[in-house]
Amino acid sequence: MKNQFIINLVPQDTFLHRLTGKTKVLLFIAFIFYTLISFDLRLLLPLFMISFFVLRSLKPNWKIVIGLFSFIFFMNFINLLIYWLVDPNIGNYYTNSNVTILFTFNSHYYISLQTIWYLTIRHLKLMTSFMVSLVFILSITPSELAAGLYGLKVPYKICTVVSLAFRYIPDISNDFENIKISLQARGLEMDKRRLNIIKRLKDNLFILLPLIVSSFDRIGTIANALDLRAYGLLKKRTYYCEHEPSKFDYIFRNVSYIVILFSITWIVSRFIWVPSTRMWYPFES
């Protein structure tokens, strides 16, 4: 089975990869929270830059990364275009400024500096969270993820579901392919060009029954394999892949806490203490 995902199953050896699962999960939570609360170039741009350099340190497969990046970039762009089509004034609500019109199409559609600013920040925010997620996905293995979640007090049964999913989804997709071709050989037409979508969906249902039956067979064996090796014996368990935290783990765990604290302070001081819908806009006039 060829692994077609960009997920690593085998830990690599870069600085970030060497951190423990717990630290990585914590960093991810902290920085996703940070991007979520910030709608501000001063916060987003540094993180975007940093995540780019971190990504580079992971020595990823650039071909896949660039492909993915372009896809997300483009989809977001379409999304923003729709925002603008629905309401060309959208940027004006969030900036406390007079409208600076740059270009007019007709009486309804125009482009203002404020809207451009707003949409750019929005795009940057989405791309930053994408970069943070990408760094996270590329730096962690599913086992470390399970161990990391357990380290953050998530019940270990949930953690096991996560790692079992990564273990068996490729097998199930393999089964799916096999069932599909055997049905095709028996005459089920699945050529996209020759069939409409309803018929195709209906035919895909045929695959479902054998897929469920064979998956259930497997689930039975998995359950036995877990029981026979005393899974569920104790209230706690340990993880082989969760190695002893290093000095850097402690540093980065503290960094995560600081980032979370900062984010909370930021949101409280800017939006709750003094309610405001405004964003930071340097070209106020």
Place this chain on the structure above:
Amino acid sequence: MQKPVIVFDQFSFRYDSQQENTLNNINLTIYEGQKVLILGQSGSGKSTLIHCINGLIPFSYPGTITGSCRVAGMETTHASIFSLSQEVGTVLQDSDAQFVALSVEEDVAFALENQAISRDLMIPKVKQATDKVGMTDFLKQVPFNLSGGQKQKVSMAGVLHENVNILLFDEPLASLDPLSGYQTIDLIDQIHRDNKTILIVEHRLEEVMVKSIDRVIVMHNGGITFDGSLEALLRKNILSQVGLREPLYLQALRLARIDYYHRNNIHNVNEINLEDIKDLASHFKIKDKQTNDKERDTLLEVNHVSFAYDKQNVINDVCFDIKRGERIAFIGKNGAGKSTMAKLICGFVRPNQGEIRLNKMNILAMSIREIGEKIGFVMQNPNQMLVKHLIRDEISFALIQHRFTIDEIEARVTEALKICDLYSMRNWPVSAVSYGQRKRITVAAILALKPDILILDEPSSGQDYTHYSEIMDFLDALNKEHGVTFIFITHDMHLAIEYTDRAIVFSDSRIIADDYIHQIMSNRDIIDKANLKQTSLYDLAHKIGVSPQSVIQYFIENRRSI
């Protein structure tokens, strides 16, 4: 005085879902350090017996227990499955599904993780266990890159932690190629030398008995019909009575009218005492072979076909022909290319180079569906093929897809049902029949299309000797009476010898041999390259000083008369 570790005392068990007892009044004592082989057909209760020992009964399979079963001093009805798991290690049949972690080392550590052992204690234990099974070089490997044999070694390592003294193996040979199977048996033998108690459940006696066994237990209909040494078992006529296969060399001796019952060491082909028989070779006379290879027409031509997956050649410049009515075996180790070749023939994947011609037509121009009318593919696991509720609907499925007329469908379904001996069950739900019958349904479903060639992936897997013989004899009759051409993709050397004429051997994406089966099976070089293993016929031939070709050919010619 040996210490008893497993004691069944008037033990019976009935699954809640069933009417009758699966195990009936079992009295059995197994002593520390014994190596026991448990033989029996499917449904004889041998797997149930294993589940009673490891605690899955009653933990996962509810039912009614009477009598007592004590394992390492614990009464299994009162002990938890967890405390039993500290004493008993079980290696399940499906080596892929029981690999629960995402790397070798984590899977070996899994039981230790559950006991919340700290990581610095786990590391040396994992190292020790993987050392024992020879997987230390693969610690970081992911399951997707391991062969069946390697996964099985990992499963063994996973239960080998120091306090586990009883090891249970549930059909360890089921999905392995012959050489990996031999290595597994060898490894079990090494583990046994560490004074572990070993129970092996198998129906493949011949493959297990290559290493010494202390004791054999034969189960039949939920009871124990034999309990003693291997030698004693082979002297009695029990195996055939309970539907198990006798070792090939004994079958061959019988065919050659050599009486072996009173001889010494009949459990070991190399030590069996045959010295007093004069002119042994004359017993194995092959009839003058009248070549009935009358000019058959060529059905399938494969010309210089190559196929690459992710830039890696899986099939490399392969050529062969198949004539109408032939029975072909595709053999070779996992990943050698035999399954991919079958997929290429069926059009599931298309070659990068070369061409495949069916009845002189290039199949590249045909869709999967069109090829499917001519070439039928029966998957290994029938559950992956069955999509309908009723048996007859399953068989008419392909015909409806091909838009035959109602009368034609009716006629063909009836014919296929009758050929496959399923007619009386035609209105049964598919889910109500056994695994072997499901396999038969899949064959019927494909036969209804009247294909020229039938390709079967591991037709013998998951079936004991009786059911195997039934399905294979049935396929053989299709070949003889209806002229269907067969390709069997298989690891099973018995199947290759008994039911095929010619073998095409794959190794590292190429064909390394294409010849009569008795030639292949007596060629040491090819056998080694393709991860195969000689059967005991080969050893017998050496023992009596006859060429292996003659003994194997003699066996093939005469086995019909058994």
